[in-house]
Amino acid sequence: MNRRLVLTLLVFVVSLPCAVQAKQLAIIADKANATSNLTASELAKIFTARNRSWSDGKAITVVMRDPATADMQIVLRKLLNMTAEQAHAFVLAHRDAIMIADSDDAVLRFVSTSPGAIGVVDLYSLTQDVSVVKIDGKLPVEQGYFLRGN
Amino acid sequence: MIRKITIFRMSVGRMIAFLAGIGLLLAAVAGVAQQSVSPQTNPLTAALPLTTKSPEARRLVEEALTLYLDRVEQEQSIQILRKAVQVDPDFAMGHEFLAQISLDSAEQVGEQEKAFATRNHATSSEQMVIEWYQDAADHKLISAITKMNDVLKQYPRDKWVVWMSTWWLQTQAQYERSIAVYEGSGITDSPGLINNMGYNYASIRQFDKAFAMMDKYVAAIPNDSNRRIPTPKFCAWRGDSISPSNTTGRRW
Numbered sequence: 301m302n303r304r305l306v307l308t309l310l311v312f313v314v315s316l317p318c319a320v321q322a323k324q325l326a327i328i329a330d331k332a333n334a335t336s337n338l339t340a341s342e343l344a345k346i347f348t349a350r351n352r353s354w355s356d357g358k359a360i361t362v363v364m365r366d367p368a369t370a371d372m373q374i375v376l377r378k379l380l381n382m383t384a385e386q387a388h389a390f391v392l393a394h395r396d397a398i399m400i401a402d403s404d405d406a407v408l409r410f411v412s413t414s415p416g417a418i419g420v421v422d423l424y425s426l427t428q429d430v431s432v433v434k435i436d437g438k439l440p441v442e443q444g445y446f447l448r449g450n
Numbered sequence: 451m452i453r454k455i456t457i458f459r460m461s462v463g464r465m466i467a468f469l470a471g472i473g474l475l476l477a478a479v480a481g482v483a484q485q486s487v488s489p490q491t492n493p494l495t496a497a498l499p500l501t502t503k504s505p506e507a508r509r510l511v512e513e514a515l516t517l518y519l520d521r522v523e524q525e526q527s528i529q530i531l532r533k534a535v536q537v538d539p540d541f542a543m544g545h546e547f548l549a550q551i552s553l554d555s556a557e558q559v560g561e562q563e564k565a566f567a568t569r570n571h572a573t574s575s576e577q578m579v580i581e582w583y584q585d586a587a588d589h590k591l592i593s594a595i596t597k598m599n600d601v602l603k604q605y606p607r608d609k610w611v612v613w614m615s616t617w618w619l620q621t622q623a624q625y626e627r628s629i630a631v632y633e634g635s636g637i638t639d640s641p642g643l644i645n646n647m648g649y650n651y652a653s654i655r656q657f658d659k660a661f662a663m664m665d666k667y668v669a670a671i672p673n674d675s676n677r678r679i680p681t682p683k684f685c686a687w688r689g690d691s692i693s694p695s696n697t698t699g700r701r702w
Contacts, residue, residue, distance in 0.1 A: 427599045
């Protein structure tokens with residue numbers, strides 16, 4: 301018992317400086333989507349509805365959580381380049397191409413069952429029902445990954 | 451007349467075959483329906499299987515897990531798990547639990563290897579748990595995460611699955627996700643989980659909830675000799691100055 305709590309405390313003492321660990325978001329697509337990599341610029345075009353179809357002609361639907369939430373700050377900053385208010389207005393104006401889900405589970409469900417959908421979720425919410433799309437050739441866990449931030 | 455009788459006989463034969471077919475179809479549908487509502491497939495009640503050829507080994511593992519999570523007796527739990535895997539060396543989840551609970555790093559590594567080597571004796575769900583930890587050990591983080599979440603999707607309220615997930619997430623500094631898994635599980639009566647959640651809440655600076663968790667923990671295990679330990683730790687995280695009064699004032 302003593303050793304357990306000591307071990308627990310040790311883990312926390314060691315990990316405390318990393319407690320505000322960099323948040324990593326994963327870009328996901330349905331399993332049938334052949335796109336396995338996008339550049340940051342291509343991704344930004346998709347998320348700002350400037351590109352609305354895949355190379356095979358299939359329509360793109362973007363699904364994400366409310367851009368005003370803390371988890372989506374990286375998306376606001378790095379993909380949309382907007383304030384939360386601007387993003388809110390932008391989403392309202394593009395309802396046909398962008399959907400807002402209330403949880404990562406909802407994003408995963410939608411993407412896994414909707415051909416052409418692309419979504420963004422927390423790395424630690426990933427399931428095997430979707431494919432992870434690389435950004436600039438990098439997966440979320442790799443050094444220099446684009447959608448990594450605090 | 452003869453012809454009519456023949457036709458009638460043929461019709462009866464066909465009718466019997468038709469009814470037999472319907473009967474078989476209904477039986478099959480009933481079977482499927484029964485399967486779909488069985489506890490094995492209902493995530494709200496499903497429990498992770500623990501596959502072993504030895505009822506004694508299974509009893510020992512269940513006893514060890516109860517001791518670990520409900521009475522927070524890690525040393526005793528480890529001893530019992532060691533016995534269990536001696537009784538059935540092919541008990542893959544027995545090795546996995548020992549790998550996770552052991553305080554000896556060499557034993558952790560060795561037991562993980564044994565769990566992985568014996569995983570074919572276990573069900574696909576147990577195999578997924580073992581592969582999740584193996585992937586984590588092999589630094590295949592995305593694969594480990596997806597396997598953890600797929601196990602959680604199947605067994606969101608299984609105490610051992612919830613403990614394995616929340617503890618692993620905690621070691622990955624994913625405190626918010628760990629809390630979300632715990633809160634989604636609906637489990638409120640496990641001192642081991644409550645203790646871990648205290649640290650998770652404190653790590654994201656939700657100190658009211660952290661202290662509330664520790665109050666629940668003390669109420670559940672009033673004679674725990676280490677009940678004072680979290681107080682100074684949490685106070686320090688909160689930015690309080692540490693003095694004898696706030697390290698011993700609270701009944702931990």
